[in-house]
Each structure stands twice: as C-alpha cells, then as structure tokens.
Amino acid sequence: MKQVRTRFAPSPTGFMHVGNFRTGLFAWLLARHHGGTFILRLEDTDKKREVEGSRQHILDVFNMLGLNIDEGPQTGGSFGPYVQSERLPRYKEWAQQLIDAGRAYADPYTAEEVQAFREQAQKEKRPFLYRNHRPENPPTWDGSQPLRFKSEPKPYEWRDEVMGDLKTGPEVIDDFILIKSDGYPTYNFAHICDDADMQISHVIRGQEFLASVPNYLNLYEALSIEPPTLATMPHILGADGNKKLGKRDGAKDVLDYVREGYLPEALVSFIATLGWNDGTEQEVFTVDELVQKFSLGRVQKSGARFDERRLLWVNGHFIRETALDTLYELSNDYWPEEAASSPDYYKKQVLGLIQERLKFLAEIPELTRFFFADLALNPELISGNKQLKKLEQAELKALLEQAKTSIESSDFTAEDLQNRLNQLLEQTGQKPAVLFSLIRIATTQAPASPSLAESMAVLGRDTTLRRIDMQLAAL
RNA sequence: GGCCUCAUCGUCUAACGGUUAGGACACCAGGUUCUCAUCCUGGCAAUAGGGGUUCGAUUCCCCUUGAGGUCACCA
Numbered sequence: 370m371k372q373v374r375t376r377f378a379p380s381p382t383g384f385m386h387v388g389n390f391r392t393g394l395f396a397w398l399l400a401r402h403h404g405g406t407f408i409l410r411l412e413d414t415d416k417k418r419e420v421e422g423s424r425q426h427i428l429d430v431f432n433m434l435g436l437n438i439d440e441g442p443q444t445g446g447s448f449g450p451y452v453q454s455e456r457l458p459r460y461k462e463w464a465q466q467l468i469d470a471g472r473a474y475a476d477p478y479t480a481e482e483v484q485a486f487r488e489q490a491q492k493e494k495r496p497f498l499y500r501n502h503r504p505e506n507p508p509t510w511d512g513s514q515p516l517r518f519k520s521e522p523k524p525y526e527w528r529d530e531v532m533g534d535l536k537t538g539p540e541v542i543d544d545f546i547l548i549k550s551d552g553y554p555t556y557n558f559a560h561i562c563d564d565a566d567m568q569i570s571h572v573i574r575g576q577e578f579l580a581s582v583p584n585y586l587n588l589y590e591a592l593s594i595e596p597p598t599l600a601t602m603p604h605i606l607g608a609d610g611n612k613k614l615g616k617r618d619g620a621k622d623v624l625d626y627v628r629e630g631y632l633p634e635a636l637v638s639f640i641a642t643l644g645w646n647d648g649t650e651q652e653v654f655t656v657d658e659l660v661q662k663f664s665l666g667r668v669q670k671s672g673a674r675f676d677e678r679r680l681l682w683v684n685g686h687f688i689r690e691t692a693l694d695t696l697y698e699l700s701n702d703y704w705p706e707e708a709a710s711s712p713d714y715y716k717k718q719v720l721g722l723i724q725e726r727l728k729f730l731a732e733i734p735e736l737t738r739f740f741f742a743d744l745a746l747n748p749e750l751i752s753g754n755k756q757l758k759k760l761e762q763a764e765l766k767a768l769l770e771q772a773k774t775s776i777e778s779s780d781f782t783a784e785d786l787q788n789r790l791n792q793l794l795e796q797t798g799q800k801p802a803v804l805f806s807l808i809r810i811a812t813t814q815a816p817a818s819p820s821l822a823e824s825m826a827v828l829g830r831d832t833t834l835r836r837i838d839m840q841l842a843a844l
Numbered sequence: 845g846g847c848c849u850c851a852u853c854g855u856c857u858a859a860c861g862g863u864u865a866g867g868a869c870a871c872c873a874g875g876u877u878c879u880c881a882u883c884c885u886g887g888c889a890a891u892a893g894g895g896g897u898u899c900g901a902u903u904c905c906c907c908u909u910g911a912g913g914u915c916a917c918c919a
C-alpha cells in the first residue's frame with residue numbers, strides 16, 4: 370500500500386470551529402492509524418478574507434489538542450513551502466502546462482459581463498455554465514485576466530471512501546478559474562497542484578466540495594495526475610436548525626472550549642464520535658484508541674448535530690477519570706482570586722472534593738469559593754430549605770450550639786467528624802436532612818457543597834468554628 | 845430552478861435480509877445517612893410516507909416528502 374499522507378488545509382480567515390476542526394482531526398487520525406504523515410497547509414490565496422493571527426490560531430488548536438503536525442509552515446518538511454502564497458511560481462508552472470496543452474485560456478470578459486451571464490441563467494432557472502460563453506479566440510494570457518480551465522465535459526463515476534460510489538453527468542463540468550486576475554490561484558486549482566506536489570494520498574474535506582469533484586477529476590486528467598483517494602465528510606450542524614455549523618450562527622471557537630476548561634482528550638473524543646463510531650457500544654475513546662480504531666468506512670454519511678450537553682457529559686467523564694495530581698496541574702489557571710494565597714496542598718484537597726461534580730474547569734471558582742473566603746450570611750438558605758424553615762429560630766440555634774460543642778472537641782479528621790455527626794443524629798433525634806443541612810449551611814453559606822464531614826475537615830477547625838459562631842450570632 | 849448528497853428515539857448512534865429495533869446523552873421516577881453532583885435501578889422515546897422484490901425489509905429497488913450542499917476572480 371502506498372504511503373499514507375493526509376493534509377488539513379484551512380484558509381486563515383478567522384478562528385476554527387468544531388466543524389472545521391473535525392475534518393483536520395479525521396485527517397490526522399487516518400495518517401496516524403496508517404503510520405503515515407500528517408501535513409498542515411495554509412490556503413491563503415484570498416488576501417481579502419485573510420484574518421491577522423489566524424495562522425497562529427490554527428497551530429495553537431492542533432498544539433493544544435495534542436495533534437502533532439509532521440510537515441507544515443512551522444515544522445517544515447521536504448515538500449514545502451506549506452503556505453500557498455509562497456508557492457505562486459509553482460502554480461504558474463502548472464498553469465503553463467495547461468496553456469501549452471490548449472487546456473487553459475484567458476477570460477476576456479469583464480466581471481460585469483460574466484455577472485450578466487450569470488443573472489441571465491438565474492432568470493431562466495438554469496444553472497450557470499461559463500463554458501456556454503467560452504470565447505472563440507481568447508486573447509493571449511498576460512496575467513491581467515483570469516485564467517480559465519478549458520474543460521472537457523463528460524460523465525464521471527468515482528468512489529468516495531465515505532459516500533460510496535458516486536456519479537454525475539457532463540452538465541456539471543465547467544470552465545472554472547485557475548488563476549485570478551490578482552495572480553493568486555483559486556482553491557480549485559491550487560489544491561490540486563499542491564496535493565500532487567506534496568504526494569497527498571487521501572483528500573478529506575467537507576461536503577461543500579462534493580459538487581466540485583467532477584471538475585477536479587477533469588482537471589486531474591488534463592494534468593495527467595492520478596487522483597488521490599477522496600473522502601467527503603458530512604457537515605456538522607448547529608444545535609438548533611439544520612444549518613451547517615458556521616461562524617455566523619454562533620459556532621464557538623475550539624479554543625474557547627479549551628479556555629473554559631474542557632480537557633483536550635474529552636474534546637477529541639467527543640468530536641471524533643460526532644459522525645464516527647467503531648461499531649461497538651463504546652462511548653468515549655482515548656486518543657490512542659481512536660488512532661487504533663479509526664477508519665473512513667465507519668464515518669457517518671449524514672450530518673450530525675452538535676449537542677453541547679453531550680460534550681459536557683464527556684468532559685465530566687474525563688475529569689473524573691483523571692488522576693488528582695494531573696487534574697490539579699490542569700486546574701492552575703482556574704482558581705478563584707480568593708485562593709491566590711492558599712497553598713497547593715489545600716487547593717488539591719479542595720479539588721479532590723469537587724472532582725466528581727466538576728463539568729469543566731471554569732466552574733472551579735463557583736464550586737470552591739467558600740473554601741477560601743467566608744461568604745456573607747445568606748438567610749435564604751435556611752428560609753428556603755424545606756426542612757429547616759419548619760423549625761423555630763431558637764430550635765435551630767440550640768441545635769447548632771449542640772453541634773458546635775461536639776465539633777469543637779474533634780481532631781478534624783473526616784472520620785472523626787463523621788462519627789460525631791452520627792452521634793449528634795442520635796442525641797438530637799433529628800433527621801440528617803435537618804441537622805446536616807443546618808451545619809452545612811452554617812459552615813459554607815453556599816447553596817451546594819461536597820459532603821459535610823469532608824468539607825469541614827478541609828476547612829479546618831478555625832474556619833469551621835468561626836463560621837458556626839457567625840451563624841449562631843445571626844439566629 | 846438544474847445537479848448532487850443525506851434520512852433509526854428530542855440528540856449522537858448500533859443492528860451478514862430474520863433482534864421484544866440495542867447503547868449513550870438529555871429528560872422523568874426511585875435508591876445511596878444533608879445540598880449539588882457522582883454512582884446504581886427503573887421509565888419515556890425511533891426505522892419520514894407510499895409502492896415494489898422476498899417466506900421475511902430498518903436493511904435492496906422505485907416514487908413522494910423533508911433536510912443539506914452546489915451552480916464565486918471564497919475556500
């Protein structure tokens with residue numbers, strides 16, 4: 370089997386969303402699965418749309434999600450340059466080959482004239498075909514006009530690794546532009562040349578290119594290039610509606626998820642299983658498992674809706690699976706301001722207590738703030754508690770006093786505290802829902818917290834008793 | 845409008861032509877000595893419609909419907 374070389378070829382026109390990224394991920398997985406090479410190529414032939422910083426952004430995404438690039442703008446490689454704007458002379462050579470063979474010609478029309486043809490076709494409800502207006506004696510191409518491909522319309526049948534066997538008639542083949550009047554090649558031309566020059570074995574791309582494939586096949590023939598294996602990915606759709614996921618309708622930057630504390634492995638597992646599965650009932654995958662099991666044949670043909678709730682679950686799953694020490698390292702940027710002066714061992718204990726209820730790391734502050742600072746007394750926690758609101762203030766106060774007495778003499782290990790809490794249940798005859806809620810509210814002033822004994826053990830004697838006193842004073 | 849693609853629970857999906865159509869997320873109910881979670885148990889919920897082929901169709905074929913893509917000097 371020939372060497373597998375896949376590429377991801379984004380244009381640097383802004384951030385990368387989940388839909389874009391998945392195409393890159395699948396190309397990467399395919400290369401890794403076959404022990405091949407993964408190439409990043411920047412398609413920056415539209416200078417008007419280029420966005421400053423996109424190039425770095427794309428590299429950041431791959432870097433942060435742990436997808437290493439074998440050849441690319443930053444890494445280099447023996448088929449460079451890997452930026453299309455630096456390959457202009459090469460496209461001229463390919464173009465000359467077509468001109469010499471009589472398969473390319475200068476477009477003599479103005480943009481307005483072509484637009485008029487287009488509108489005419491639209492009015493007549495016909496698809497627009499430039500070749501219906503192909504000039505009989507085109508001028509010599511001097512670079513100031515667009516250079517067009519002289520197509521040879523014919524039917525095609527080809528195999529797509531995802532979509533299966535496809536076929537079209539000659540009516541979809543047209544004379545598309547190879548080189549624009551600004552001297553830059555179009556995607557349609559440049560990617561064909563580059564894929565050939567870079568010996569790409571598999572082209573993986575989105576469904577929006579499916580309709581253009583026959584044109585590409587026509588061009589491959591004209592250039593005597595053996596076409597690579599083609600694989601078309603269905604679109605990822607936005608959460609609501611059926612529209613392809615796009616920047617306009619609020620698709621989020623992949624790096625935003627990273628910033629919010631979604632773990633790289635969770636993002637990779639989730640995105641990979643959006644339109645791919647291994648045929649078993651396995652729901653989450655490590656990167657190694659994906660590399661081992663990935664195949665284009667099991668990629669879904671239909672579009673998949675992006676459901677953030679599932680991502681949330683996958684991420685929570687990975688957070689719970691992660692060793693505490695590792696999770697603590699990852700949590701570094703997410704602690705609340707109040708924790709600034711707290712020692713590592715303390716923060717790590719806190720993290721251990723909230724690990725199983727953490728969905729993404731940016732939740733750490735709201736889940737842990739009371740471990741680092743006394744929160745203001747919140748009377749609604751008691752008045753709104755369906756057990757506690759039934760009791761008189763005096764009863765609550767007496768109960769809390771009694772609890773304090775017992776807790777005061779604890780050594781503040783979680784075990785001892787739990788024993789004392791159990792004794793208090795017997796002594797007071799109260800239900801846990803009453804006694805524990807009261808103490809929990811007093812010591813945390815938070816609507817939710819980890820289990821009581823463990824929380825108090827981490828908070829320590831001074832803080833626990835101080836907060837109980839503050840609550841007593843308010844009752 | 846032409847051409848192309850797609851179609852299983854709300855969502856992601858599984859099912860050599862033979863299954864009570866399976867799993868997961870979400871949701872609902874119960875359990876785990878307090879809250880929020882985790883975990884466990886149970887529940888709700890799907891083959892778009894119509895024709896064929898076949899002993900038998902989610903699966904193969906045709907039509908309809910619906911959704912998406914494309915018809916750029918954007919990719």
